[in-house]
Amino acid sequence: MSFEPKNPVVKWVDHRLPIFGMLHHALYDYPTPKNLSYWWTFGSLAGFMLVVQIVTGIVLSMHYTAHVDLAFNSVEHIMRDVNYGWLLRYMHANGASMFFIVVYLHIFRGLYYGSYKAPRELLWWLGLVIFLLMMATAFMGYVLPWGQMSFWGATVITNLFGAIPVVGDTIVTWLWGGFSVDNPTLNRFFSLHYLLPFVIAGVVILHIWALHHHGSNNPTGIEIKDKQDSIPFHPYYTIKDLFGMGIFLIFFSAFLFYAPNYLGHPDNYIPANPLVTPAHIVPEWYFLPFYAILRAVPDKLGGVLLMFGAIAVLFALPWLDKSRVRSARFRPIYKQLFWIFVIDCVILTYVGGKPAEEPYILIGRLATVYYFLHILVLLPLVGLFEKHKPLPASISEAVLDKKPAAEGASNA
């Protein structure tokens, strides 16, 4: 389908800068597999959450003051005096958690359906880059209210870089702009917290570009073969994503309006005090699995390396997974391993939030070992030895096969 605008202004612009044509191809024509399940909605939702965070963030920065003496009170000023300030701030704080929930589901969907395999390796890499940028942004954002958890979180995380041999201390001092976390640190974190979301937006564009080049993966893991297999993105997936977004917004609202501090920590309502560390410091929930891996190693450098390694190995996933079949739907053993891996990640989350004492240390170590075992050993092995189920000839065949069995299920 080619794009032929009727509106003369659109026509005039598009002849010189084919932006409408580009958008039309990306949002209207884009031939999408007709069998995408609701698990595919989380991609659009992640984009939506990025917009929510950028918009609420810009608005909050109109009232926030990045200075150690004023930051805490400026946040309370937003909560108490600014019109709808409480709404905007709770939206932004809970929005970060929602963004991570959506992105984690998006990532696990990719793992289940083998979306990282050729020719989508770069698509997967770009996604991981977005994930890393999100973690940096979220971490620096959490520092801004300058509560106790902000301050001590900043101290602990920046100290990770002190593990680097020889230059570690120099790097940490450089990060801080001083000899402890202080006003210069807060100021640069604010600046970078404002900058990075726009970098994320840029990488998101590349991510979508790469996606649209080869098209979306789908629950069967089989590429689109002919016209029968695909439908245009609009209106089919726009409406499906809007419905998914409605459900998601209800979930978001439940937190936002009825439990806005549930995912936060009480200590962050205490102003930062550089002389007193809270009894039990934990990062935000979305960092807990990595925090657990960090603590699993009784060595500073080792812990830091392993933690970054946990993400680094994900970059190698397309080559570690030897199976020629993408979707776990046709991979009986991988399917089970996948769910064990999910449970392992939940255990890591749980342990990451517990104090560093037995039995959590032992559980954390076992779960960490399994994390790497799954990715580095089990995944390559299972790909070599697993006997997969017969694959359908095409997407439409798979859909037609399912229809009589699942009456009423519109498009599972």
Place this chain on the structure above:
Amino acid sequence: MTTTTPVEEDGVKRRDFLYVAAGGVGAVGTAMAIWPFIDQMNPSADVLALSTTEVDLSAIDEGSEVTAVWQGKPVFIRHRTAEEIKAAEDVDVATLPDPQADEDRVQNPEWLIMLGICTHLGCVPLKEAGDFNGWFCPCHGSHYDTSGRIRKGPAPLNLAVPPYTFIDDGNVVKIG
């Protein structure tokens, strides 16, 4: 779908209705969601709470003037001399660019209280200056008389009078 033709027509109607409903309700929701993002730029509760200023008048001698701050803006408080009052009252109102009698601009003729913001483009006029011995705005040459009324120059209106009341037996003025 296994529908026959007449039902198909119904289906089309139902579909159109659903499109309109989805678009309409969605648009309403979006519009409502936008409002907090706009309203957050309006004055916040603490700013609104600071909207009154009290000034002690007993220290201001006849013929002198102080500039108080009200809502971040300069307010001229002038203790006028009898001469100035007479000059202000003697003007033929009909000849003014923005006709207003002096008595409509003051509660007590001795005290002229008005915003020190030129109605042209917002500069602060100089006191006891200009062709009418009132105020003169150096930015673009607007002349105000001893009642703060525009007499010459580009400004369209007289200097504005803020809401105020005399309290404490007239020794203190509360602006706002």
Place this chain on the structure above:
Amino acid sequence: MLKMIKSISAAAVLSVMAITGANAAGGNIDYKSVDWQHTGIFGTYDRSAAQRGAQVYREVCAGCHGLELVAFRTLTDLGFTEDEVKAIAAEYEFVDGPDDEGEMFDRAGKPFDKFPAPFANEKAARASNGGAYPPDLSLIVKARPGFENYLYSLLTGYEDAPEGFELPVGMNYNAYFAGHKIAMAAPLSEDAVEYSDGTKASVDQMAKDVTVFLAWAAEPKLEERKNMGLKVILFLIVLTGIFYAAKRKIWSDVH
């Protein structure tokens, strides 16, 4: 889709367990549980309790604890009249200025002022309190695990130290304070204040009242938030329903 709902719910339950377990760590004390009127979906602050609590704060707590984020003007939210707010504000003195001679001067508080801190700075506060720092109470209810129940338990948790408990001089035993050693002596005693509405000022009553007041101080927009939440969620349910119907219709021709 049913399968998906199942997987998502399972994952959600697991994650909530993981996070709740994580957050519960550290505070292993079971606080006394009170059925506060302002909790729950439709909960609103108990105005008369909060007003009494404001009195307890002013007459008992304010000697050592500030409430620096709370402006007097906001007390009207609790049902105080403008005149009452002015009278409460005027109980406190503020340094203002400089005046026309360049001097700083004292003046009575005005509605736009905030409850002041009783000490000039943390060092002065510690010096007057045997080395302990009485924290500002503006956010205290949100800043402690256990929230309202913690504060209520703490205020009513003073007891004699159990046999063999090592209690340093100047410290008091409290069943609900971390480590049980607290520098603050039991702040409330029978009839420490006289309530104008005739309520008996028992320790339990005062503890509950001041907790309601401080819960409001920490989260003054709670009622506005819940109110808006209800409307937003009802709206979203309708919108999502329409989207679902439209989705069914649009997808009905996909084989």
